[in-house]
Amino acid sequence: MAHTHRPESEIALRVKAIESLLVEKGIVDPATLDTIIEAYEHQIGPHNGARIVAKAWVDADYKQRLLADGTSAIAELGLTGFSSEHMVVVENTPQVHNLIVCTLCSCYPWAILGLPPTWYKSFAYRSRAVIEPRKVLQEFGLAIPDEVEIRVWDSNADLRYLVLPERPQDTEDLSEAALAGLVTRNAMIGTAKVQPPAPPSTLAA
Amino acid sequence: MNGPHDMGGMQGMGPIPIEPDEPVFHSEWEAKVFAMSFATFCNFFPVDETRHASERMPPGDYLNSAYYERWLYALELLLTEHNLVTPAEIEHRIAELAQGE
Numbered sequence: 001m002a003h004t005h006r007p008e009s010e011i012a013l014r015v016k017a018i019e020s021l022l023v024e025k026g027i028v029d030p031a032t033l034d035t036i037i038e039a040y041e042h043q044i045g046p047h048n049g050a051r052i053v054a055k056a057w058v059d060a061d062y063k064q065r066l067l068a069d070g071t072s073a074i075a076e077l078g079l080t081g082f083s084s085e086h087m088v089v090v091e092n093t094p095q096v097h098n099l100i101v102c103t104l105c106s107c108y109p110w111a112i113l114g115l116p117p118t119w120y121k122s123f124a125y126r127s128r129a130v131i132e133p134r135k136v137l138q139e140f141g142l143a144i145p146d147e148v149e150i151r152v153w154d155s156n157a158d159l160r161y162l163v164l165p166e167r168p169q170d171t172e173d174l175s176e177a178a179l180a181g182l183v184t185r186n187a188m189i190g191t192a193k194v195q196p197p198a199p200p201s202t203l204a205a
Numbered sequence: 206m207n208g209p210h211d212m213g214g215m216q217g218m219g220p221i222p223i224e225p226d227e228p229v230f231h232s233e234w235e236a237k238v239f240a241m242s243f244a245t246f247c248n249f250f251p252v253d254e255t256r257h258a259s260e261r262m263p264p265g266d267y268l269n270s271a272y273y274e275r276w277l278y279a280l281e282l283l284l285t286e287h288n289l290v291t292p293a294e295i296e297h298r299i300a301e302l303a304q305g306e
Contacts, residue, residue: 005266005269005270005271006274008232008234011234011274011277013299013303014277014295014299015237015238015277016234016237016302017295017298017299017301017302018241018281018284018290018295018298019237020298020302021290021294021295021298022241022245022284022289025289025290027245027249027289028240028241028244028245029244032240032244033237033240033241033244034240036239036240036244037236037237037239037240040229040239041229041230041236083252103211103213103214104210104211104212104213105210105256114229115229115239118222118224118227119223119224121272122218122222123212123215123268124218124219124220124221124222125221126212126213126218127212127213127214127215127216127218128216128221130213130214131215131216136221139220139221139223140221154213157252157253157256
């Protein structure tokens with residue numbers, strides 16, 4: 001899926017050469033490289049954002065603080081981090097659907113959602129999200145009715161966004177942790193809605 | 206800077222490439238480019254300079270490259286501009302490694 005214009009083996013060799021030079025010159029430490037990769041592969045990811053969303057769903061005061069000053073409210077949970085220093089949180093409602101893009105680059109709240117998926121970084125998403133958001137959302141299987149307003153937020157180097165999705169119906173009995181388990185990465189970018197939990201098997205029978 | 210990176214509203218870029226269950230990195234070289242960039246923009250040049258460097262990629266190459274290829278371009282450009290590594294050293298090391306393989 002990388003669609004590189006040079007053979008992958010050629011790029012891999014180039015990267016290996018640069019790495020060996022940087023290590024040899026003491027510019028980077030191999031253990032640090034491993035730590036960075038491990039952190040972004042396994043520790044930093046959408047589960048951080050899901051915690052923020054679930055807390056806002058169960059705590060009306062927190063939600064108010066989150067929408068008024070996302071940066072501070074996220075800091076309350078200790079989730080401030082690299083590439084998420086200044087955050088604005090936008091709320092989905094029955095009348096408004098929010099969508100996040102970065103047309104210039106691929107700015108994304110790394111500390112909250114991890115590294116962005118390929119589609120977020122693609123030229124197609126960066127170019128089209130601002131000119132035909134409804135068509136783009138249809139490609140994700142999300143049909144937004146005409147009467148619902150779509151607001152597209154273009155991120156930049158200094159300011160990044162997070163969507164507060166709508167809480168699904170019939171989730172009153174769920175704990176905050178169980179609610180967090182329902183929240184997906186795409187729902188926090190605005191390319192999906194949060195789905196209600198699957199019905200218990202006793203009801204399905 | 207007015208370049209091909211300013212692509213909001215452009216048309217003709219095709220369907221959104223949605224990949225189910227996508228890994229964080231698709232190969233070891235992607236992970237290494239990310240980690241080396243991260244380590245250097247924490248210690249040598251700020252992330253904004255890295256972004257600007259990727260925007261200095263020639264437009265034809267920019268539009269014909271994958272995300273981490275643009276990161277690699279920026280990393281190499283800044284390493285050489287800051288005299289941390291010379292282009293000749295990189296080419297020499299590539300040749301050495303290729304011979305060893």
